Amino acid sequence: MMKPQIDLGKCDGCGLCIGVCTRHNLVLVDGVVAFVEVIECDWCTICEAVCPRGAISCPFDIVILE
Template sequence: MFTMKPEIDKDKCDGCGLCVGVCHENGIMIANKTVVVIDEVECDWCGLCEAVCPNDAIRCPLLIVFA
């Protein structure tokens, strides 16, 4: 189980399911017409879900740090 999950704006999500299809960890599902990130799945923060979302409803924001 990971501590950080992609951020979801339920108001923007129309439940289209595009993100479900691109998640290679199978970590996303649609429940009650909105996107849900499954707790037990290890997200590698690839950002594909964010890239395909037409409504900017799921996001993988990055903190930019100096090494």
Template sequence: MARREIPEIDERQCTACGECVAVCPTECLAVWNALAVLGNVHACVSCGICERICGFGAIQMVAEYE
């Protein structure tokens, strides 16, 4: 079983600013219903750019097992 990391978004911290969406190289994040969401988990390349760009601490990369 392979391990990779995907972004987990904290609804309490997310302001739906869209910064994470703008920097995602695979366009797997989106703002929907006033929250950032991981729309296509399979497109995520685990780069962590979204976590680093979020100024609100709303995104944390967490392990996912495939």
């Protein structure tokens, strides 16, 4: 299962991504964000979109069903 990738060097611990994750999968650990899969990530990519520092990337495959 793919999951959001977090660049700890870019994260400043602002918490914006934590507040928008509807699945509560993001937490602060020692001042930086960590992914903990409480409820299965639904790949919404909101965490990636909201991060002002570009610290999260969602490398999910796009599958087109025909």
